[in-house]
Structure formats: C-alpha cells, structure tokens
Amino acid sequence: MTDLAEFARAKGIKYFMISYTDLFGGQRAKLVPAPAIADMAKDGAGFAGFATWLDLTPAHPDMLAVPDPSSVIQLPWKRDVAWVASNCVMSGNGPLEQAPRNVLTRLIGEAAEMGLEIKTGVEPEFFLLTPEGTEISDPSDTAVKPCYDQQAVMRRYDVIAEICDYMLELGWEPYQNDHEDANGQFEMNWKYDGALATADKHSFFKFMTRSIAEKHGLRATFMPKPIMGLTGNGCHAHISVWTKDGKNAFADDSKELSLSEDGRHFLGGIMAHASALAAITNPTVNSYKRINAPRTVSGATWAPNTVTWTGNNRTHMVRVPGPGRFELRLPDGAVNPYLLQAVIIAAGLRGLRSKADPGRRWDIDMYAEGHTVTDAPKLPLNLLDAIRAYDEDEGLKSAMGEAFSAAYVKLKTQEWNAYSAHLSQWERDNTLDI
Ligand code: ADP
Numbered sequence: 462m463t464d465l466a467e468f469a470r471a472k473g474i475k476y477f478m479i480s481y482t483d484l485f486g487g488q489r490a491k492l493v494p495a496p497a498i499a500d501m502a503k504d505g506a507g508f509a510g511f512a513t514w515l516d517l518t519p520a521h522p523d524m525l526a527v528p529d530p531s532s533v534i535q536l537p538w539k540r541d542v543a544w545v546a547s548n549c550v551m552s553g554n555g556p557l558e559q560a561p562r563n564v565l566t567r568l569i570g571e572a573a574e575m576g577l578e579i580k581t582g583v584e585p586e587f588f589l590l591t592p593e594g595t596e597i598s599d600p601s602d603t604a605v606k607p608c609y610d611q612q613a614v615m616r617r618y619d620v621i622a623e624i625c626d627y628m629l630e631l632g633w634e635p636y637q638n639d640h641e642d643a644n645g646q647f648e649m650n651w652k653y654d655g656a657l658a659t660a661d662k663h664s665f666f667k668f669m670t671r672s673i674a675e676k677h678g679l680r681a682t683f684m685p686k687p688i689m690g691l692t693g694n695g696c697h698a699h700i701s702v703w704t705k706d707g708k709n710a711f712a713d714d715s716k717e718l719s720l721s722e723d724g725r726h727f728l729g730g731i732m733a734h735a736s737a738l739a740a741i742t743n744p745t746v747n748s749y750k751r752i753n754a755p756r757t758v759s760g761a762t763w764a765p766n767t768v769t770w771t772g773n774n775r776t777h778m779v780r781v782p783g784p785g786r787f788e789l790r791l792p793d794g795a796v797n798p799y800l801l802q803a804v805i806i807a808a809g810l811r812g813l814r815s816k817a818d819p820g821r822r823w824d825i826d827m828y829a830e831g832h833t834v835t836d837a838p839k840l841p842l843n844l845l846d847a848i849r850a851y852d853e854d855e856g857l858k859s860a861m862g863e864a865f866s867a868a869y870v871k872l873k874t875q876e877w878n879a880y881s882a883h884l885s886q887w888e889r890d891n892t893l894d895i
Pocket residue numbers: 580581582583584650651652653654697699700701782785786788
C-alpha cells in the first residue's frame with residue numbers, strides 16, 4: 462500500500478487532489494498541500510455533501526473523502542500535483558452507502574465471495590470541439606465517412622499523442638488511437654483491468670483528456686450526442702469474469718461462440734435488466750438522442766435500439782467479439798465510471814445466481830432488419846422511461862443497494878422535471894400558432 466506522505470517526498474508532490482465522484486458523475490476535489498496529507502490520508506478531507514449530487518441535506522454532518530492510496534497518480538502534465546480517488550464516509554457513521562465508489566466496492570466484494578473477479582475495459586469516445594462547445598474544432602474535418610481518417614487524426618496529433626504518451630508512462634498499456642465515426646470524434650484504447658482499477662482509470666482519463674484539450678485551446682466532450690446527425694459518444698464496456706486461480710470463467714471452446722455456461726448466465730442477467738440498467742448506462746436527457754437515433758450522416762449510429770445480442774456484429778446491444786468476453790455497447794460517454802462497473806456486476810451476478818438465459822442470438826443487421834425482431838424489448842426512449850424501468854426493477858434496485866437506488870431515482874427524477882420545465886425553441890416553432 463502506497464503511503465501518500467512518502468509518495469509526496471519521492472515524487473516531489475506539492476498538492477494532492479483528494480477526489481470523489483458524485484451520483485451524476487461529477488468529479489469533486491480538494492487541493493491538499495503535501496505537509497497536510499498524512500492527517501488527511503487517515504481522517505479524510507471534509508466536504509459539505511449537500512453541495513454535490515449525493516442526496517444529502519444541508520443539515521447532514523460533514524462527509525469525509527478518505528483517499529485510496531492504491532489509486533494515486535502524479536499528473537503527468539503537472540508534476541507538482543497528484544490525483545487520488547477517495548471513498549465517501551459520513552462523520553462518525555461509516556461509509557456513505559449511495560456514493561458510487563462505495564456501491565462498486567461492495568459489489569466487487571460480493572463477486573469475490575463467489576470466488577470471482579470481474580475484469581473490464583472501456584472505450585470512452587469523445588469530440589474535440591471549439592472552446593464554446595458548439596462546433597468541432599477542425600474545420601477541415603468534413604468527410605461523410607470520417608472513421609479512421611488518417612489526415613484528420615494527424616491534424617490532432619499533438620493532443621492525442623500527448624494523452625497517449627501519458628498513458629504509456631502510467632503503465633496503462635494503451636494500444637491504439639483513432640479518428641472515430643463522427644467528424645471531430647476520437648477514441649483511445651488501453652488495456653482492461655479489474656473493475657475498480659478500470660473505473661478509476663476511466664475517471665482519470667476523462668479528467669486528463671479535458672485538461673490536455675484545454676491546454677491546446679480545445680474542449681473535449683464525452684456528451685452522448687453533442688452534434689445532431691453525427692454519430693454520438695459511446696462508452697462500450699468489455700467484460701470478462703475470472704476465477705481465483707486466474708482462469709477466464711467466460712471461456713469455453715466447446716460452447717457456442719466459446720462463451721461458457723457462466724458467461725451465458727452473466728449475459729442473461731444483463732439482458733434481463735437492460736431496460737432498467739439504461740438509467741445508469743445512459744444517464745442524461747441527451748443520452749436518448751444517441752440510442753434509438755435515426756441513421757447518421759456516416760450511414761450508421763453504431764448504437765443499439767433493442768435488447769438483443771449476437772456474435773461479432775456491431776448492430777446489437779451486446780456483441781461477443783471473441784472468446785472469453787462480451788461487449789456491452791449500450792453505455793454512453795455520460796456514464797458514471799463507477800456506476801457503469803457496478804451495474805454490470807449487479808446485473809451479471811443476478812444472472813449467475815438465477816442461471817439466467819440470455820435468450821435467442823440474433824445474427825442480423827439490426828439497422829436494416831430490426832423490424833423483424835418482434836419479441837425483444839425496445840430500449841427506453843427517454844430518460845423518464847429509463848428511470849421508471851429502473852424504479853420498477855426491484856431485483857436490480859436491491860442489488861445496487863436500497864439507499865443508492867432511492868437516492869438515484871429521486872435525483873434523476875428531479876433532473877427530468879427540471880428538463881421538462883424548460884421551454885424550448887422546438888415548442889415555440891411547433892405550438893405558437895396552434
Ligand atoms: P472494439 O472497438 O472492437 O470494440 P477496442 O479495441 O476499442 O474494441 O476495445 C476493446 C476493449 O476491451 C479494450 O479496453 C480491451 O483491453 C478490452 N478487453 C480485451 N479483452 C478483454 C477481456 N478478456 N476482458 C475484458 N476486457 C477486455
């Protein structure tokens with residue numbers, strides 16, 4: 462276990478960012494000078510919980526963010542500073558149950574009790590926009606099919622290579638960077654890891670990408686659909702489950718698609734809870750402009766609209782790209798990194814325990830032939846649909862934790878109500894003269 466005071470001495474750290482993630486995925490931090498870190502490492506940094514999205518009141522006692530030293534990272538672009546993920550604890554009252562990193566840690570513990578470790582990789586796509594966030598930053602990036610555009614990715618070499626160099630330095634084993642399917646959109650991939658490590662890296666990746674983009678006079682966004690008509694920002698998750706002796710419990714060459722019985726049951730849990738878990742994987746009003754979207758300029762949205770699974774075919778909600786893992790293509794760039802991992806484990810473990818069947822495998826082009834699938838549920842059409850599906854799914858709610866689920870449904874319903882209360886130009890255009 463890393464001693465943070467020792468880490469500060471060894472690396473020349475002047476400040477620690479003691480950081481936690483709230484229910485809406487916001488990263489919150491205090492900057493703590495190195496001479497104060499020994500006490501903070503023990504007792505945590507104090508926060509007024511009500512001031513962030515945690516479903517606390519102004520009358521609650523202080524919430525303490527206790528750093529997890531195993532997550533500490535020296536900022537490669539600002540070496541005086543180190544970032545450390547922390548766990549939320551209520552003063553004198555134990556862990557704050559609904560805090561996302563706590564929800565995930567508890568579920569990882571449940572998997573460990575079953576002798577299992579969940580390993581995942583994420584693919585957080587992002588756009589590089591102008592600082593106001595309204596337009597893509599490269600006016601020459603106009604191809605109709607811009608995916609893997611060699612010329613366009615090299616015009617952003619300075620940003621992409623800087624981020625990738627840092628991932629190399631941090632030992633994340635990055636292995637590819639590309640221009641994605643929308644103008645102005647990019648993806649960078651690094652190696653999968655245990656679910657908590659992936660959630661911490663995913664959080665740090667968002668922070669790092671935004672910071673480096675800002676440094677270059679740009680704005681990085683993970684918003685699910687920042688530009689109508691173009692492909693949105695997905696955040697696919699690849700999932701495998703391993704036994705204590707280091708065996709991939711999803712791999713079985715004798716089975717269909719080399720997916721073991723346990724792999725099918727875990728997948729069965731994801732399929733059974735898909736409509737409800739969309740409230741977590743697609744957590745914003747804007748998320749529903751990415752899934753269920755009409756065809757984009759490039760020819761395909763690459764996002765799902767129905768609860769179906771398949772082999773190596775990118776038009777479905779779940780793809781089994783090769784032996785020993787599957788890919789959940791539902792999550793988008795707005796997903797909370799901790800809740801993403803948590804809801805995968807919650808649904809997957811329920812599937813394992815109940816020996817859930819994932820149902821029929823569809824080997825069709827969902828975009829062209831989706832209308833032929835009549836017996837699979839459609840994904841929620843908007844955030845309210847998803848919140849209601851979550852609220853009705855007692856199994857998933859209890860697996861995610863009652864305190865978390867109550868807080869999440871309450872805050873997300875408030876968000877939906879705030880959205881509904883705003884008067885849009887579309888309404889004026891379509892209603893003024895009625
Ligand atoms: P694609 O674009 O084809 O979906 P990427 O290469 O962009 O795939 O991303 C694949 C992700 O899956 C990476 O994060 C990779 O490390 C991860 N991955 C590969 N094998 C496994 C596995 N066995 N378990 C979990 N994640 C995996």
